Amino acid sequence: MPYISTDSARLAVKSQGSINNVKWFYSQPFAIRPDPRYPDAPPTVSVTAPQAGQSFPAGGIVPISWTASDDEALRSFSILYSTDGGRTWLTLVENLLPTATDYNWITPPGTGFNDVRVRVVAIDRRFQNSSDGHTRSFRTDQSPTPTPTPMPGGIEADVAVRPNGDGAIQSDDVVQIRRFLNGTNTPDPATNEFQRADSFPFAEKGDGVLNSADVVQLRRYQNGTSPLQTAGGLTLPNGAQALTDEFNKTEAQSKSPKGNLRGVRVESISTSAGQMVTVNILVDAAGDESEYGFILDYDSGILSNPVIGAGNAGASIRSCNKAVAGQVTCSVGGFAGNNPNSADSGIGEIGAKTNQVLMTVTFTVAANAAGDTPLTLSNVNASSDAPQLFTPTAVNGTVTRFSVRQRNRMR
Secondary structure: OOOOOEEEEOOEEEEEEEOOEEEEEEOOOEEEOOOOOOOOOOOEEEEEEOOOOOEEEOOOEEEEEEEEEOOOOEEEEEEEEEOOOOOOOEEEEEEEOOOOOEEEEEOOOOOOEEEEEEEEEEEEOOOOEEEEOOOOOEEEEOOOOOOOOOOOOOEOOOOOOOOOOOOOOOHHHHHHHHHHHOOOOOOOOOOOHHHHHOOOOOOOOOOOOOOHHHHHHHHHHHOOOOOOOEOOOOOOOOHHHHHHHHHOOOHHHHEOOOOOEOEEEEOOEEEEOOOEEEEEEEEEEOOOOOEEEEEEEOOOOOEEEEEEEEOOOOOOEEEEEOOOOOEEEEEEEOOOOOOOOOOOOOOOOOOOEEEEEEEEEEEEEOOOOOEEEEEEEEEEEEEOOOOOEEOOEEEOEEEEEEOHHHHHHHO
8 A cells, every 4th residue: 555645546557458559447536544543634625616517718717716724734736637537637737835725727729628627636734635626527619719909009918920919919929028028029110019018017008118027917918817908108118218217226126025135146156268167047036026037248258159047946938039149138937836925826926035046057168268257137127927027136246267277276
């Protein structure tokens, strides 16, 4: 008997007639629980949405909600889904906070499925788990083909297909706004492309500056949290002064409501000339940041061939432009966690923690180089899922290069 406490165990039998003739058979779920005299009861969980028989558009949002309790304490939640009537299950999300009670599942677009199910798994402090929802069947219907919306000047955040949009807010708009932020593309001045891209703040339809808050506002249009509205606001960037004002805020404005200092910094490192060096971009986060943006400048005569890598902060999207020698411009987000106090459960946040590696940049160091070379941050910004724009403190770093002779002397 496995050392586990669960109500969703299953037996699986594999039948194999030949190498390519394999079939699996599964039992109905059953419970494995400790002796009733064990002083800790398993958690309880009850899914309240979706309801059996409901239908949702493929590519749309399925709101999942639940209630749960435990006699000691809950540890976390996981959500699984099935598109074949519960025969097989895939993980949708893991390690949701123990205070979580809902999650918005953005289903993939396509033809849909007739028998979709979700299973919410509650895990307690001692890793006992209980689940609910697996017997409720609902369906997803074929995604409607987006049709252009006849709005004068288009709609806010609709930036794909360029340059006039297509009347719908979809994943291609998210990619395109990131390309504007990292400098891969520039809004077309012959159209109102900048006006549509500049969507934060929501009420003002933009502020004349493109930054991480515009990415978050676009995602809120995409997931339906914010209603679509006609394009408005400034048609061109609000000049250099707007950028200067945005990024020269006081230290108090870079703090969270609890006083946690937000920061982005380059971790200094030493290396040998002619070698590869990996530089960490670190963040101190308050736990409500959903998106980051920044520019990293370096001396292209000493460092070259930047390669972007993942950190340990959980950012799944690292949209960086390296086309300009001596500069890396990034828009970083896609965090899996969800702050229970956040405004939008469909947009994740980074964890509240210091010294997290947001991402890495690996350079090739020139063979004849020695001494220090600076790595400088600018236009550092972050946004919550509200969206609310933050200005984290920026700390620059250096790469110290030792010649082969210097390195040998140190040994």
